[in-house]
Structure formats: C-alpha cells, structure tokens
Amino acid sequence: MAKDASNGSLYHPFNHARLLCSAIAILLIFAGITALVLYLIYRPARHHLTVLGAAIYHLSPAVSAAPTTAIATSMQFTVAIHNPNSRAAVQLDRLCSYVSYRDQPITPPASLPSVYQEADGTVIVSPVLGADMVPVSAEVEAGLMKDEAYGVVQLRLVITGRVKYRPGPFKSGWVGLYAKCDALVGVKKGTSGQVPLLGQPECNVET
Template sequence: MAKPTIFSRYIPGSAARLLCSALAVLLILSGIIALILYLIYHPSHPHFTVLSAAIFRLTSSSSPTPATAISTSFQFTISIRNPNHRSTIQYDGLCIYVSYRDQPITPPSSLPSIYQESDGTVTVSPVIGGEAVPVSAEVESALMTEEAYGVVPLRLVISGRVKYRPGPFRSGWVNVFVKCDVLVGYRKGVSGQVPLLGQNECDVDT
C-alpha cells in the first residue's frame, strides 16, 4: 500500500496533482526564460586583427652578454572589435610581446585599460621592443636567414583579462589570451612600415 505523501495528508489528491503540475510548468518556463536570456545576452569573444606593422630594428645584439640575443623595435596597429550588440567589454592588465619560433624576442609591454561599447571597435598602436632579449643560437640563425630571404613569420601575443557587461548582467574578470601569427615582408637594413602577407586575424581564447 502506497505511503501517503505530505501533499495527500493536507491537500486532496486532485489539488495535489494540480499543484505538482503547476510547479513542473513553472520550472519549465523558468528554464526556457533562462535559456532565452542566455542566448540574447551571452557575449562573444572580441575579434583582434593586425592592420599594419613597422620594424625599426631587428638585429643580433652586439653586446657580449648574453652571448646570443636579439635587439628589436616594432610597432603594430591592432584593431579590437566587440561583435556583441548588447554587451560592453572592459579590458585590463593587457600585456603584449613578439615571439619567433615560440621564443620571445621582445620584452613584454603594457597596454592601457580599454572600455569598449557594444558593437564598437578600438585601435591600438603599441611600440614593442627596446631591450636585447636572449635567444637560442638556432633562433638567431633562423631569423637572420629569413631576413635574408625577405619573409619573416612572427607571432604577436596579448594576454590580460576582460569583463563583459551584457545588458543588466555583469560577468567577473576572465583571462584572455590572443595569438596573432603574421608574415611580414622584411629584409635586413629596412626600417619603417613593412608589408603584411596573408590573413592577419588572431586566435582569441578566454
């Protein structure tokens, strides 16, 4: 024999079934509303694109210590687009450096904090480099060879944190990591603007 439930003790059977049905419908509606709000306000990753590059120095360091080092000076123009129509984005603690064959060839440089409106675009043009950076002998040799060839593959790396504000909601800070692989047309002795070869969209991970 079925044991009476708390509903059957105090509520007639038909009323208990009606209450259970109402609660089930309420839960389903709440889930549907939550899903709709998520689809409407869920923010997408920002889009980073390298628009132009300038190389003012890219040479082996003449300093005897460290024995193998690269001395550089770059300037990249980067477009940061917020594709969200209902969400603003705040960027903080952004740091940028250039690497070659997975080895940094510039010291990290800081970027200012950025507040971006929904569906907005911000352009930054940081100057990166200055100090000599130690690298392996293989990296130095490969870089000099590709300079002589006239095409140099570089990776621009940006890291920091972002905060989204979709409509009435607000997220916490989340880490962002951006990798921009670019091919530049460059030969030793050239200084200034250099051509970008191929697509220059960046991979964004948060």
C-alpha cells in the same frame, strides 16, 4: 459513508504535496526556458582582432656578456580590436603584448592601457614593442637572421589580459583573454619603418 470517504481523499496531504511538487517543477521549467532565452540573446562573443599594419625599426642579434644568444628588436603593430557583441559592452584590463618568433618571445612584454568598448565598438592600438635585449636560443637567432636575409619573416603578436562583459542588465566576472596574430611580413636588411604584410594575418582569440 463510502462516498464521503472518497471525497475526503481529495484533500489528503499526499495530494497537496504532489500539487506543490508539480507547481515547483513548472516554475523551474519556465525559469530554465527564460534563462536559456536570455543566454541566447545576451551571450557574449569573442573579440575580433585585425592587424592593420606593422613597422620594424630594428632587428638584429644583440651583444651579450653571458654565454647565450640574444635578440634586440624594436617594432610596432597596429591592431583593431572589435567588440562583435551588439548587446554587450566590454571592458579589457591588464593588457600586455609581446612578439614571438618560433614560439619564443623576441620582445619584452609591454603593458597596454585599459579599454572600455561600447556594444559593436572598435578600438585601435599601436603598441611599440622591443628595444631591450631578449635571450633566445641559437636556433631562433639563426632562423630569424636567415629569414631577414631572405626577406620574409613570420612573426606572432600576442596580447593577453582579462575581459569583463556587460550584456544588457547583467555583468560577468573577469575572464582571461589570450589573443595571437600570425603575421607574415616583408623585411629587408636595414629596413626601418613600415613593412608590408604578406597576406592577411590570422588572428585567434581565446577566453
């Protein structure tokens, strides 16, 4: 009788529950490992931006009726936007670009067309920025005119928007994009057209 009771304990409901929990734990571990492997394979990387060239057509103080200072500029940057993901296509949308000097915008925001990039693809954009009067502080206006007279101006090209990754069979939601490129350009009084880039502009991308 004792032997039969011992064998019967193998089929106790507690043992079934324990086996079920073990099976679920093993499945979760395998699912976690699979998810980690897929993430490492398809994990999207941030874009790489490279400033290829710059042109300044107009750069001077603007006459304003208000008791404030303002800048009237017209410039163009040529930028290569590279998708470094070898397994993920990328869609860029609601792109907007402007130029700032000493952390103050000196051109109005300009919209850029949406961009779809295949894996490891590169798109070149050349937005023309400025033309309208932009209010700035007196320090920014004086500093910009001083740097222009010196012949070297530090400008920051900013591109904002949103990005969606399509890694393999998956698709991400929209993620905010913020890119900034600090470019040191050579400028002479009365310059109109291409200007030299003094060193390679440094670009940082945040998503």
